[in-house]
Amino acid sequence: MTWAGVLVACASCYALKLAGLSLPARLLEDARVQRIVPLVPVALLAALIATSTFANGRHLVLDVRAAALGVAVVAVLFRAPFLVVVAAAAATAALLRLL
Amino acid sequence: MDSGQVSTSARRAVVRDALGIAIASGAYAVSFGAISTAAGLSLLQTCALSVLMFTGASQFALVGIVGAGGSVWAGAATAALLGSRNALYGLRLSSILDRSGLKRLVAAHFVIDETTAMAIAREAPAQSRFAFWATGAALFLFWNTGTLIGALATHLVPDPKVLGLDAAPPAAFLALLAPRLRAREPMAIALAAGVVALMCLPFVPAGIPLLIVAVLVALYGLLRTRA
Numbered sequence A: 001m002t003w004a005g006v007l008v009a010c011a012s013c014y015a016l017k018l019a020g021l022s023l024p025a026r027l028l029e030d031a032r033v034q035r036i037v038p039l040v041p042v043a044l045l046a047a048l049i050a051t052s053t054f055a056n057g058r059h060l061v062l063d064v065r066a067a068a069l070g071v072a073v074v075a076v077l078f079r080a081p082f083l084v085v086v087a088a089a090a091a092t093a094a095l096l097r098l099l
Numbered sequence B: 001m002d003s004g005q006v007s008t009s010a011r012r013a014v015v016r017d018a019l020g021i022a023i024a025s026g027a028y029a030v031s032f033g034a035i036s037t038a039a040g041l042s043l044l045q046t047c048a049l050s051v052l053m054f055t056g057a058s059q060f061a062l063v064g065i066v067g068a069g070g071s072v073w074a075g076a077a078t079a080a081l082l083g084s085r086n087a088l089y090g091l092r093l094s095s096i097l098d099r100s101g102l103k104r105l106v107a108a109h110f111v112i113d114e115t116t117a118m119a120i121a122r123e124a125p126a127q128s129r130f131a132f133w134a135t136g137a138a139l140f141l142f143w144n145t146g147t148l149i150g151a152l153a154t155h156l157v158p159d160p161k162v163l164g165l166d167a168a169p170p171a172a173f174l175a176l177l178a179p180r181l182r183a184r185e186p187m188a189i190a191l192a193a194g195v196v197a198l199m200c201l202p203f204v205p206a207g208i209p210l211l212i213v214a215v216l217v218a219l220y221g222l223l224r225t226r227a
Helices: A002-022 A031-036 A039-054 A064-077 A082-098 B008-038 B043-053 B056-067 B072-093 B102-109 B113-120 B125-155 B165-180 B184-203 B208-226
Strands: none
Touching (some): A002 B043, A002 B056, A002 B102, A031 A039, A031 B208, A039 A064, A039 B056, A039 B165, A039 B184, A039 B208, A082 B008, B008 B043, B008 B056, B008 B113, B008 B125, B043 B056, B043 B125, B056 B072, B072 B113, B102 B125, B113 B125
16 A cells, blocks of 8 residues: 555656646646645645644644754754754654653 | 766866755755654665655655655645646756657656756756756765665664654754745745644544645635736
């Protein structure tokens, strides 16, 4: 099941890349497409941050992940590199669990 | 590659930039390999994602949703939605990469944020093409090596939670989101999307709040285009 989902997702992402190179320009130059497509990653990434921080299954929870996100926000504000942001968040969660 | 038209010094500068981007992404791929493994994907599945999907945000979304207990199909749908921006990059690159046949099929795989940024930053088409291919090849190498290292290292850890790896995905999404928040509208959309996702969460299976958010932002975009 996981494999099927993984492969379908890979094929979809490749098809989208190829579509950009292959479809007639006027389809993708449509004002609605140009307007909506750049907004989708913003909304989805924000929703992913919210759900992966505050969800446990279908329950809303406040645990060490919220503190880890707080540390990540600070790291991003200081323009830390990607790996530093992620490692700082993971280390925060690990340390808080040790306490 | 029509690199014959590009001077050696220009080519060297491009390769230097491409390597810089690729090394940074390699580090980012290490965290992808770790998060994917911690989410329960096998080593082979993790590496397949980096080889075959090769677009960071989509990969993180899929493993993030699976790791949070969502279905792989919700993860796949979200990955595809996040990958839709690559179609617009392809549109911008299609005049530069005016190749048909096999070469275009390979080029398509490399159409991502970094290669697009590198290609459109050059003025001459030959330079753009060289920048695209150099960045794509370097990234592909480092991205997949990084993924493998991250996945192998995490396999050695009995419980990834001890390393706080379950708290890593939000930070990864945040680092991907931050550069897109330079204006007031994306800020407002991001806030609204986060709130809506949490409001839907208790009532639908994991992963579905993301699809609800995607539909709502598309409707918002549609209404605002006509206005």
